[in-house]
Amino acid sequence: MTQNLMANSSPNRPNQPAAGGSNKRAEWAAWLVIALAIAAVVILIVTTMTPSSAGDAGLPRERQAQQQNDRSVVPTGEVVELDVEVEGMAFVPNSVEIAAGDSLKITFTNTGDQVHDLKIGNDETGRVNPGDTAVLETAPLGESIQGYCTIVGHHSQGMVFDVAVTGTVTGTATGNAAGNAAGEHNHEAVTGDNPHVTVPSMAELGTQREGFKAFDASLKPALSTTVHEYTWVATEEKREVAPGIEQVQWLFNGQAPGPTLRGTIGDTFRITLRNEGTMGHSLDFHAGEISPDQAMATIQPGEEVVYEFTARRAGIWMYHCATMPMSLHIANGMAGAVIIDPPADSELALADVDAEYAMIASEIFLGESEVGADPQRVANGEFDLMAFNYYPSQYALEPLQAKVGDTIRMWIMNVGPDEPLSFHVVGEVFDTVFTEGAYTVRDTAETGSQALSLLPAQGGFVEMTFDEPGTYTFVNHVMTRAEKGQSGSIVVVK
Ligand SMILES: [Cu+2]
The missing domain is CATH 2.60.40.420 (Cupredoxins -  blue copper proteins)
Incomplete structure (x- = not known):
């Protein structure tokens, strides 16, 4: 290797013939090879880009899937209206079921004791003070999605709102988007990475349930028996x-x-x-x-x-x-x-x-x-x-x-x-x-x-x-x- 380098950079080079006929042909051949290589690279780049439209080329795959999915939503024109309040660290109710293509109009009253908001997809109420009300209108929804409060820590404590969309459009793109969404939800909303069950959130632990009976903690005096x-x-x-x-x-x-x-x-x-x-x-x-x-x-x-x-x-x-x-x-x-x-x-x-x-x-x-x-x-x-x-x-x-x-x-x-x-x-x-x-x-x-x-x-x-x-x-x-x-x-x- 060292010897070759020495040979190529030989100080004798300037003494070699400068314009011999065979050397000129070799020079043209070299230029031709370089031109072909450039052409090949250009063709390769163009070929790679062709399946995507120019606008989507820079987007991450999930976002592309989301966009394709959004385009597949056929609006029904139906607007499902409901009232949502806050109890502790939970939305009440904390879920709704709609048909694919319906949109939501949620009248959100913050009955909690601190500022909250509600974000569903790209739509959100903005911050709502205790006692105040805000209205959230969503775009037509094509697949199930989980809304949440964006205040730091509230999502992970279980302040979520599930929108179950029935008649969801199926297909690879939708499947991927849903899978990604579910993965994100699990990562944020559960308190541990238990492989067996979804661990109840703080909000779920504090949610009243009919018929719940606590273990009796009252303690009676010692019996007189010895x-x-x-x-x-x-x-x-x-x-x-x-x-x-x-x-x-x-x-x-x-x-x-x-x-x-x-x-x-x-x-x-x-x-x-x-x-x-x-x-x-x-x-x-x-x-x-x-x-x-x-x-x-x-x-x-x-x-x-x-x-x-x-x-x-x-x-x-x-x-x-x-x-x-x-x-x-x-x-x-x-x-x-x-x-x-x-x-x-x-x-x-x-x-x-x-x-x-x-x-x-x-x-x-x-x-x-x-x-x-x-x-x-x-x-x-x-x-x-x-x-x-x-x-x-x-x-x-x-x-x-x-x-x-x-x-x-x-x-x-x-x-x-x-x-x-x-x-x-x-x-x-x-x-x-x-x-x-x-x-x-x-x-x-x-x-x-x-x-x-x-x-x-x-x-x-x-x-x-x-x-x-x-x-x-x-x-x-x-x-x-x-x-x-x-x-x-x-x-x-x-
Ligand atoms: Cu034992």
Whole structure:
């Protein structure tokens, strides 16, 4: 190579004959080759461009498909009119069905408490202040499309409006456009990339549904008995775990969380666990101080184990299935709390309150309906939703109730399996907080506590007194966890 270069750039070149006949022919031949090459390139470019019209050549393929689709819409002249309002972070109604070629005239009244808008395709209302109304008229629509609020974060929280178009024109271009639109929707509107289900959005979690019944969070006083004897069955049953999502849960006594037990220091708890499931299960009571070897052993389907312990210490204590992988058994519902009261004459004695509640905090993992929580996603810590008492946002749908002047005590147990909890009540300061064996503040007006922090397997209680009527929201102040369902309301009336 080096030698050739040396040869071509040889200093001898100027000494070669300049205008010999054979050299001239070679020069013409070279020019001819160059001209042919240029012609070939030009032909190639022209050929490539021919299928597209000049106007579309620069557009991305999706946009071209969209344009072709738009051209295929035959307007019917029909205008479908409807009123749309806002409830929380959702449009109400949040869908409409029209025929291909119809257009929409939406009278949008923002009944929410912040600015919203509605955009469908290229048509939008513009910003609408709370209490204001705007009218949105769309072009004739040829295929189903999802409208949404363009305010940052509202789309991803579920502020969407589905227009189902019947009699949609079919064809490759339409199919591509629809596919792309659906892909974009999934990416933005769901809270995770769960391959099994579409995870409900924050708006869907907060949407009222007829017949919904929340898990009863009210807590009764300890029974006067000193021996608490129960038989629990371990089962695996398909239940609703989030709005519109049914999947298998693993249950103690047919419920998730398992029953909340309550007694007093010195009481004996004797729990017989009968395994009516299809796999091994077991029990581990953190309130007990006994050898794990027998009591916590995994029992097979059809077997029983008796777990007996004497409660020596006051507080709220976790219990859970201790069969591997524990994360999965807890994620599927096998966890709960035991509450042990100090004696009334103890210096730790509980004050009188107007009501008590028990909240078991956990992650929710979604999976195939027949399987339950996706084991791999549980192993990876990829939770989909968060919950108090194993159902996201249930106390937002069915709030706790109190009166002005009431003092309530909320017992909180974080069963995880993995996520921390920072329990806060919007608009309240806790007068009393007890956590993991001690009061951190107690019946004080001079100071107080804004959040009870609990790692998995930690518990405690908070007390608060309501001075004014209103809707007080309790949340995991790890804020994105609240938005995934770890929030609820206390409605306080006069
Ligand atoms: Cu289990």
